[in-house]
Amino acid sequence: MKLTRELRASMAFAQRQYNLIKRYWSWEVVFLFYSIINTLTIGLIGVQAGENSGELILYLVVGALLWGFLSVVFHEVGESVSWERWEGTIEYTFMAPIHRLTHLGGMCLYAIGYGAIRTIIVLIAVALFFDLSLTGANLLTGLAVLVVSSLSFIGMGLMAAVLPLLSPEKGSQATHIIQGFILLISGVYYEIEALPAWMQPLSRFSPATYTLRAARAALLDGASISQLAPELLRLALIGILLIPLGLFIFSLGERYAMRTGKLKRNG
Amino acid sequence: MDSAIVCHQVRKYFWEEQEADPGACWLKRLRPGKRLTKAVDDVSLEVKRGEIFGLLGSNGSGKSTLIRLMATLLLPDSGYVSVLGQDVVKNRLAVRRMINRVSVDAAFFKKLSAYENLMYAARLYDVNPRQAKIDAEAILKRLGFPRNKIYASMENLSRGMQQKVAVARALLTSPMVLLLDEPTTGLDPKSKRDVQDFVLEVQAEHDTTIILTTHDMAEAERLCQRIAIIDGGRVEDIDTAEGLKNKVGGPSTTMEEVFFALTGRDWSKEAEDHEAD
Numbered sequence: 450m451k452l453t454r455e456l457r458a459s460m461a462f463a464q465r466q467y468n469l470i471k472r473y474w475s476w477e478v479v480f481l482f483y484s485i486i487n488t489l490t491i492g493l494i495g496v497q498a499g500e501n502s503g504e505l506i507l508y509l510v511v512g513a514l515l516w517g518f519l520s521v522v523f524h525e526v527g528e529s530v531s532w533e534r535w536e537g538t539i540e541y542t543f544m545a546p547i548h549r550l551t552h553l554g555g556m557c558l559y560a561i562g563y564g565a566i567r568t569i570i571v572l573i574a575v576a577l578f579f580d581l582s583l584t585g586a587n588l589l590t591g592l593a594v595l596v597v598s599s600l601s602f603i604g605m606g607l608m609a610a611v612l613p614l615l616s617p618e619k620g621s622q623a624t625h626i627i628q629g630f631i632l633l634i635s636g637v638y639y640e641i642e643a644l645p646a647w648m649q650p651l652s653r654f655s656p657a658t659y660t661l662r663a664a665r666a667a668l669l670d671g672a673s674i675s676q677l678a679p680e681l682l683r684l685a686l687i688g689i690l691l692i693p694l695g696l697f698i699f700s701l702g703e704r705y706a707m708r709t710g711k712l713k714r715n716g
Numbered sequence: 717m718d719s720a721i722v723c724h725q726v727r728k729y730f731w732e733e734q735e736a737d738p739g740a741c742w743l744k745r746l747r748p749g750k751r752l753t754k755a756v757d758d759v760s761l762e763v764k765r766g767e768i769f770g771l772l773g774s775n776g777s778g779k780s781t782l783i784r785l786m787a788t789l790l791l792p793d794s795g796y797v798s799v800l801g802q803d804v805v806k807n808r809l810a811v812r813r814m815i816n817r818v819s820v821d822a823a824f825f826k827k828l829s830a831y832e833n834l835m836y837a838a839r840l841y842d843v844n845p846r847q848a849k850i851d852a853e854a855i856l857k858r859l860g861f862p863r864n865k866i867y868a869s870m871e872n873l874s875r876g877m878q879q880k881v882a883v884a885r886a887l888l889t890s891p892m893v894l895l896l897d898e899p900t901t902g903l904d905p906k907s908k909r910d911v912q913d914f915v916l917e918v919q920a921e922h923d924t925t926i927i928l929t930t931h932d933m934a935e936a937e938r939l940c941q942r943i944a945i946i947d948g949g950r951v952e953d954i955d956t957a958e959g960l961k962n963k964v965g966g967p968s969t970t971m972e973e974v975f976f977a978l979t980g981r982d983w984s985k986e987a988e989d990h991e992a993d
């Protein structure tokens with residue numbers, strides 16, 4: 450694999466998505482508007498808390514922001530196959546002379562960049578609205594948490610992306626169900642202890658649980674990178690395991706699709 | 717090595733889910749039956765380098781499936797397919813570097829312009845974007861594609877124009893083997909002529925090997941050095957148009973008669989079916 454060649458090819462995906470955003474820019478504005486409103490309304494729940502409202506607002510806003518970021522990454526990667534199938538371009542993308550890692554890696558890099566930009570815009574809007582004080586927060590640690598946890602979400606996105614390859618009819622639906630399930634068990638807006646006892650152990654299987662815990666420690670309690678080292682290490686480890694596993698599962702799914710004719714059949 | 721493509725006893729069967737009978741009991745409706753389709757059934761053929769090789773058959777005869785097997789989009793159930801000496805299963809990436817394909821449907825990002833779609837393809841195939849732009853414009857010009865439409869979004873282009881962009885996308889990557897799957901189906905007569913002329917030009921200028929599927933007898937006769945008649949996933953015969961005619965009747969035999977003699981299918985009826993698609 451010639452690295453520069455593959456890197457250039459991976460840019461094709463970022464360029465393509467950028468062109469699409471340009472074409473659909475009014476929808477981008479609408480999505481962004483809704484993301485901001487959504488985060489604000491969730492933050493406003495915290496305003497009612499009275500005395501401790503500042504902390505609760507931040508707690509909720511961190512949840513909303515992170516969930517926004519993670520679901521963008523998960524969605525962009527997980528839906529890329531079903532979207533290309535719908536557009537009819539999937540066979541052309543799959544028969545291009547590039548490694549699957551280049552293809553999916555390009556999509557992932559784009560997803561992270563796109564998700565990060567959106568999250569930062571929402572963060573700025575929310576900080577202005579609530580007049581949030583981030584003096585006690587450790588933003589650098591927060592950023593580290595975001596970067597490290599992207600890895601595991603890429604891994605999960607890759608596994609989700611395979612579902613539409615296995616079943617053109619129901620794969621995309623399954624992706625959404627998985628996303629909803631992660632939202633439920635990861636403690637996005639509440640502590641895990643709020644879940645029914647039988648459900649609580651499940652939260653351990655979601656990388657988002659660790660992401661949220663670490664992000665809150667950084668932004669609410671001002672934890673430093675070294676203080677969070679075990680958490681960060683754990684997140685990195687999950688990511689490092691999930692990405693190759695995701696790629697492996699994807700390649701199995703691709704083989705299955707090529708064997709059974711599930712890639713696309715018309716024409 | 718003078719074979720561009722070798723297919724040896726290639727088979728590709730599909731299991732298709734059948735629509736459940738709404739009158740059936742609920743248990744049966746939950747588990748709909750499956751039906752076996754022999755899309756490609758024991759096909760052996762060799763395509764020479766630099767040749768335009770036709771696959772002539774009616775709808776559902778297995779043309780696209782055979783093309784997909786050559787294009788590394790499907791794995792053969794059994795048998796062997798190679799492109800310029802490379803096995804399509806074992807050396808997928810090597811094969812992909814040498815081929816490109818035009819399919820009957822316009823497979824584009826419809827909200828993007830022709831230009832943006834072409835640049836996406838160029839990047840995937842590591843063609844320098846500046847060179848790609850020059851080449852794309854030259855190809856589109858020769859195809860009679862209106863220059864000012866290159867920045868219009870694909871969804872606003874006619875079928876004929878879209879298909880010309882598809883041809884440009886394939887040519888842009890300088891494939892050694894070009895797979896054309898019904899490139900002219902559904903085109904207006906002028907566009908059809910433009911594409912056909914261009915195919916002949918490409919062969920003459922670039923020594924490209926071209927596989928062309930069609931259900932248009934005149935097109936097969938005009939463009940192809942040799943024609944394989946395919947029906948029900950099986951190759952009935954392979955020869956030049958002349959050769960096929962001579963076998964069936966004589967030089968005055970029409971291709972329609974050849975087709976009927978080899979497949980037992982009445983072409984005028986088949987053609988009607990195609991129009992209905």
Ligand SMILES: Nc1ncnc2c1ncn2[C@@H]1O[C@H](COP(=O)(O)OP(=O)(O)O)[C@@H](O)[C@H]1O
Nearest residue numbers: 710714730753755774775776777778779780781
């Ligand atoms: N991916 C697929 N899954 C299931 N059946 C398929 C698939 N592709 C083709 N078939 C079936 O295989 C047969 C041959 O199809 P195809 O190769 O598309 O024919 P043609 O291109 O000559 O019209 C048809 O009966 C078609 O329904």
Ligand SMILES: [Mg+2]
Nearest residue numbers: 716779780898
């Ligand atoms: Mg076909």
